[in-house]
Amino acid sequence: MRNVKRIVISLLSLLLILVILAFVLENQQSAKLLFLGWSGPEMPVSILIVAALLIGMLIGPLLGWALNRALKAPRKPLS
Template identity: 50%
Template structure:
């Protein structure tokens, strides 16, 4: 059973890696973003999407912890 789980995990990781590789290879056209007067250079679309993903993965758990603390404080003890 342990070997089947390991093989399944390897296959899932391989599929994710292939999907990311396909995404990066399909999104090589250069774009420049402009936000609140700040403009970036010409970077591939995949770079911006990857940076947004990483930012969300960092900010999301922080917000969950902060909201969780507020909810626990409001509950009567």
């Protein structure tokens, strides 16, 4: 049973790697990002999407942690 679990995890990991590789190879055209007058360098679309994903993966948990902390903070009674 333990070996079956390892094989399934290995196959799923390999499939994920192949999907990511196919995505990167299919999205090699260059794009320039413009935001509030700031112009970024031309990069492949896949790099921009992966960067946005990673930034979101960092910001999301940080906002959740901050909100959870704010809700658990002791409140002073109104007098």
